[in-house]
Amino acid sequence: MTIEEEIRTIQEEIDKTQKNKATMHHLGRLKAKMARLKDELIKKAMSKGGGDGGYSVKKSGDATVTLVGFPSVGKSTLINKLTDAKSEIGAYEFTTLDVIPGVMEYKDAKIQILDLPGLVKGAASGKGRGREVISVIRSCDLILMIIDVFNYQHIQVLEKELYDAGIRINQTPPDVTITKQIKGGITITSTVELSIDEETIKTVMGEYKMHNALINIREDVNIDQMIDVIRGNRVYIPSIMVINKIDLVDKEQIKMFPKDSIKISADRELNLETLRDVVYDQLGFINVYLKPQGESADMEEPLIMRRGCTVGDVCDRLHKDFRRKFRYAKVWGESAKHAGQRVGIDHSLEDQDVLTIIIQK
Template identity: 50%
Template structure:
């Protein structure tokens, strides 16, 4: 029996099984098996890719942003509008057959924008070019899910299902679970909070499903069995997602207002160029990046070429962003901006920077 048949068999058994206290451990075991088979299905059999497929796009710029959506929702037009890259645009489906990169510039920051081929239902099982698309999507810092505002909410649900099936968790953070295998001593489970969605028996059932008999598990939040399996597998990607509803010029004002009020959502019209400036600003906010400007002693700060870092980065990360050898000789830094309690605050390497801070580095 192939992997696809095994996956289908487990999904059918889960659908038949009633959810109650007596079956929760059996369902937990089925979920663990399903997650393992799906991971095997999408694991590439060979590291070598076909020449000229365009899916092996080298990561460049300060962040990678992937455009994902069903065919003919306007991804190619959006890429052309936001960057200087011309991606094939036509009124029929499957115009884009490969990954088309472009560069989105925002206040001195360069972000790589990738137009990926349209996803079809069943992409998580390898249909169409789904396997290549999701492999590239897993390397992104932000996913732009481009949707057709004239169509039902079902399009968004189907895409979320496909991405969830391949281990991409949208707008979620990694569960606070520490899991460590060991050579002996059995299973040790500790929790710092009251667990209401999972118990020790369910945890042991899942571990047994993965043939793990010796491990330390520390749970620091009230997690579900699915979240525990995610941490156990260890290959899940937690990626922010911005839902971009295109073609708003073809819907009613009531529908437009309804979409615009949803979380992590923006409404646009590529055809008329509506709200594209706001989209770029929203991309910056959702990507979780910070710009840090450097200042030499006795000179004005350089506001043209920022060091671009992830939210939560420290002065040490700033040093690495300037030059890898700088951190080894670091003495202290002076900081101006939102992260400083006062101008020219003297800080150490562990000080967290914020967007548009100005930093002056002093070495030994």
């Protein structure tokens, strides 16, 4: 039996099993086994061809956004309208056969946008150059999921392909830590009441041959989330759903799409300014002003960083040696307890902070 056949067999058993407390243990084992097999399938697809034919994309700018969608949904037109890219446009499938990068300059930020070849059903397991496309998506900061207004059903298929590839859109990592031990079995501590019982957790752990560990759970999680934590290879990326070609349908047809999706016409340039705003806001940019020691801060050209960044992140952006030579920093602004507070490399910065970095000579 092939891996694909095993996965189908397990899925059929999951589908016919009633979901209740009595079957939780059994479902946990099935889901863990299926997740392990899917990972094997993806690993096998990624290793085909000895790694040749992959996409080499150098990240640049203040953040990277990927356009994800089926062939011929208008990704090439959109990137050409938003950026300085020149992506070939054609009224047929698979026009884009490589990754086309472009840069959107907006509100002082330089946002790299990547036009990828269209995903197809089965991309997560390597179909249609899916392994190369997925590898680029996994490293981006934001996904724009482009949906053709005539193909509502593509939403579910795209979400499934991303999920099967270990990409969790619009989710945060579960607040669970697993510390492997040499002996002692599985010890579970929790600060919240759990929906899954300890025996189910132990069964899932056993499926991955983990029999000795300390598990600390600080939020209620389901079986799928627990499997994600155990695997440790999931990526959590925000996503914006973009409905394209709205100029070709009436308002009633548009209403069937999620309210929080952005409805545009790339060809007619409808609502592109709204899309730019939403992309900028979703990326969570902040302005950090640099102040050389003994001089005034440069308030004209801020350093564009991401929300949650640290002094160390700024060091990395400025020069490859700054982190190694770092002594201390001084901060003025919202993140400081007082003006000119002396802070370390792990200090978290806020929007509009002024920063001085002191390095070894």
